[in-house]
Amino acid sequence: MEEKVVYIAGMGLIGASLALGIRRQHPDYKILGYNRSDQSRQIALERGIVDEATADFKAFAPLADVIILAVPIKQTIDFIKVLAQLDLKENVIITDAGSTKLKIIQAAEKYLPADKVQFVGSHPMAGSHKTGAIAANVHLFENAYYIFSPTRLTREETIPRLKDLLLGLKARFIEVEAAEHDLVTSQISHFPHILASALMEQAGDYANGHELTNHFAAGGFRDMTRIAESEPGMWTSILLSNSDAVLERLTDFKNRLDAVAELIGQKDEEAIWHFFDAGRRKRKEMEIHKRAGVDSFYDLFVDVPDEEDVILQILELLRGTSLVNVHINEENRDDINGILQISFKSESDLLHAQTLISQHTDYHVYLD
Template sequence: MSNKTILIAGLGLIGGSLARAIKAGHPQYHLSAYNRSQAPREFALQEQLVDEASDDFDTLAVKADVIILNFPVQLSIQFLKRLASLPLKQDVLISDSGSTKQDIMESAVSLFADKPIRFIGGHPMAGSHKTGVIASDALLFENAYYILTPAPNTQTKDIDELKLILSHTHAKFIELTADDHDAMTAVTSHFPHVVASALVHEAEDFSKQMPFTKNLAAGGFRDMTRIAESSPEMWSEILMSNADNVVSQIDQFTAQLHVVKDLIKAKQHEQLWEFFDQARELRSQMPIHKGAMANFYDLFISIPDRSDVIHEILNYLSGHELSIVNIKINETRIDINGVLQITFKTINDLETAETLIKTHTSYDVYK
């Protein structure tokens, strides 16, 4: 089966990035792409992401060994219905990349009950600030979780086959039930999204009485509401397709806020302290801190609010072969930037940089 035909249905950021990764890992595969509008198809052909592209879904589908649907969940379900009516190849392997998994798994299991079609749900958990196939990137999923939700009749070899096709995403594949996936992402993603948008509404409502409020909406508020600027189409659809779990989170969160309210009203200072202290402790233990940057060495430099200061500091460091892993300005002050954080691979490099900066400047430097 070295000459598999893979159909990427839906050429957006995710579909395009999957195409790039599959092509990188398996140059011998025939990649086809379905997309309704023309521009992404032309881009994909021109950039050689795929070998063939068309707006004729049926014709591409019947020739495919593997089909990956990259649409919002409800649209993917429409395409599943279409696939169930087509004379697909024997043993075709179908997957998707939607953000929720229960609805699509239920549809697939029901639609393909009497067919040899193999369906495995998929959710590559990565995104970008850019959208569209033009922003697609073979590296988009590198080290990201890629959740696979098998159907009851899925066999280990089917999972292995899909993982092999997707191997050059360099993602971390995890198998979960659709129910578990949706319950967990409700907690870590879908409900927090509601919270972010509700915080914006609340600040806006309040600003009608006190317009200066918006000027103070910085720092923590800025971080907490950043995701409220994401696509309303995508998020309203995700919420609708994960309704029960999100409603359950709203209920539990409301109950928790009620407890805090009672503590405040009863002046239970010590228990309020515990509420914050436990949260602090719990978060510090979360794997949230791990990732590519673990075990490296941070140097913090208090820099003035001047546009050439990074350039100045990088000049002092240049020519010393320092392995800079990351560099960023932390927005620790409200409204402006203030502390430059440079991350090094080794403690030696950190110490060299510290000495260089202290020699050339009077900026405060912390480790």
């Protein structure tokens, strides 16, 4: 790829992590950054995430061969309008990192000159409840889907050149039409965030009269509501930019809840069993257990006995290894071991951990 100057607007988790991935594969490229917040700009400069940073979006745009808009959706559309008025490099590639695609692409096709710029919609399907440049992680996108949505401004060479630029992310590149992207993400991303926040609101209100709710909220409730900690401004923007699809999913879910409520009211034991069995089977069939999606982790499982300091012993072996999460899958039977689940972001850390634990313990270690 000939491009040497990359301009990333937005030094949050996504933008700063993109910069780290680009620098890993292309250390000779000059990376420029924009961020309104002084703190994120300073962190990005101190950590070497970018070579230069500005609070004026227009300042670096004419210098760039590639411009990545890693800002909220409404701001992305506003920046597209600004770029349309600037004297940019000929054939500059412009892309975004938004969680919805159709409205962004419609804006790009409306305002950007097709004879002067290239544009393709992008969505790196990775994230965290952590925010800002301080949370940047070069491993964030490894094995996650990185979606490209072509537009009328996408040329034959646009996506291949972006793939080369982003090779250091170690992501799984895929092309999806914008409308289909927004429909699918309304189901597997946007609606679940509504559900998680609604569950937290319900539980919080319930705890006012039942204090133990706050103390017993663990296990499944914890896993289902983790994403409720996500940044509210971003999710407001996402829902409003994909409102029709999200509302349709909400209506569908209400109908499903009503159907389950009717089964419970009728005390239809067989139908309720089939309801849970269908959910269990469908989850096993989905790619949730494979290396793709928003939370693309490598999971290691260790059968551990119920003995003091076992978990600490294993974690001590992994000192210096980057962990994403540690979870104990407790069993209800006394005659079998519990299962320690350790999640990693990179395959190298996973294999290293597997070797260490296997060499220094006699516990059964296996991969998902």
